Amino acid sequence: MVIENPSQDYAVNLKNLLFHWPGQAPLLNIESLAIAKGESLFIAGHSGSGKSTLLNLIGGLIAPVKGEIWVEGVNLKALSGPARDRFRGDRVGFIFQSFNLLPYLSAQDNVALPAKLSAYRRDRAKEAFGSVAAAVESLMTSLDLSPDLWTRPAFRLSVGQRQRVAAARALLGRPPLIMADEPTSSLDADRRGAFVDLLLKESQKAGASVLFVSHEVALADRFGAYLTMESLRPSPKEEA
């Protein structure tokens, strides 16, 4: 197994990826998918098309049946389980549809969490802001979270506020890749666009690539690139 970067420009590079859950029909069959560094990609797909599964694969939580997954120039297959976990903690910021936060921690403690679990992100946060606390405050301010919310326990925040705290946490320590799994579906329609704009602006500031999966196609034109899950499948001709 070689851990050599096929191209330094790719944040994510999938090759001949094949995946099915145990005992289920093939779910993902992706010949090639590349996300350049700094790029923002929107992948649309209906429910059950495998969007969350794809993010699990790229995050290294599950392994493909076949094919290769390269993240930030590292072949995930070359890493041991714990090393993959550490790699994910270092390089990937996740945002989910809902329930992103540990309810018993305050907003700022939730945002600071990646710095606690990853030395890489702690160092990057310090490097950019002088201290983790300063990085947390700066990110929360950028994401329109007023200081009176910072010390509030997560379960006392509104849904929109929680999603912005989750975005701040994903961005802390500038991980090179942000992956968002329908982070807007729990928000009001009029707040969705604003949230995505904020996320993209901050990701760009941090120089992070963004992989955003959702079935809300209306959000797609805010991104640099747009794909559907269906288009990732090999064309029917080839299959025949």
Added chain:
Amino acid sequence: MSRLKTLLALAARSAFNRRGSLSLVTVAIILSTILLVGLERLRTQVRESFTQSVYGIDLLVGARGGHAQLVLYAIFHLGGATNNVSWAKVEETVALPEVAFAIPLSMGDYHRGFPVVATDDNFLAHYRYRKNQGLKLNGQTFTELFTVVLGAEVARRLNYAKGDQIVLSHGGGDHSRVHDDKPFTVVGIFEPTGSPVDRSLYISLESMEAIHVDWRGGAPIPGFAVKPQDVKKFNLRPKSVTALLVGLKNRRLIFQTQAKIQNASGEALSAVLPGVALDQLFQLLGGGERVLFLVSILVTLTGLLGLTATILASLSERRRELAILRSLGASLRDVVTLVTLESLGLTLTGLVLGLAILAGLIAFAGPFLLYRFGAVLELSPPTTREGLILGGILLAGLIAGLGPALKAYFFSLSDGLNRQV
């Protein structure tokens, strides 16, 4: 290391968030600890105060007979001897070169059910109980004729004080004849010891002779009564005693001396090692403690099952929390650590709190128990067996946490990041 600290902090915050249900299982573990360790402490100390009812006595000497019987009357003043030891034999034994001291005991009289023991100055000088403690006497000793010193329990139960007059009875039965012509004055009271001394009355050998000068064969001689002030006209030297507590100059000569006493010519004597005999007697009596121990183990198991059930139940609500941590780079091992830390932390908290409460109870109730029941309960560092019990509880807590940890492992493995609702 810092990662473990982070996990520890998260486990603590998460547990605090669920403190309602968790504090209940902690209370169960606290109670288990108090019960198990407290019972063990009580058991060992009851055994200790039983087997160390006498201390520094190397041989019990009495007329030839059963060893258990000799222990019962020589130490606990229970029952009686079939034969006495003649005074000549006492003097012969004391004169042995190996013997450092001998405490003569003469028994047979009672006061309201409590045994009266006649002895001499050697008793106060040499009697030791539990860990080499000497007797503490409030008041005068019993050297004067017709004076008596009371054990602590006797004084408390019968509500006697110095200066009170009491009458001894011949034998312990309800219809025993009483020596009401020669009353005794209470001149001193021993402090509580947790030994048979508490339940006895002490007089001198001469007093014992004096109340019996006008007796023969267990009954007053008809038509012959001697007034107390006249007894000194009689020879009050004891003719025999019931038992002798013998201390040796060199403990290594115990078996040799035992053989010497038992094989001596003349009246046949028995010599018994009190430690061995007391141990045997305790094993005979101490069957109930094992049942109690078993019950407290069952109580502990119940507490730990509660722990497992509570943590398992909380896991479904923690599934999300663990998925979030996984997304932040927590490994499967971290997840297992987190869940295990919780059960271990709860067990440890229960253990420490239980021990603290137990220590408080012992410190607070110990003196009361000694005074009221003659039971000795002292604060002291855990014994090896108690350490084993504590380790056992901790290990059981770890095992109790294994189920939840495994469950967390498997659902973290299958959930990935998908467990969002």
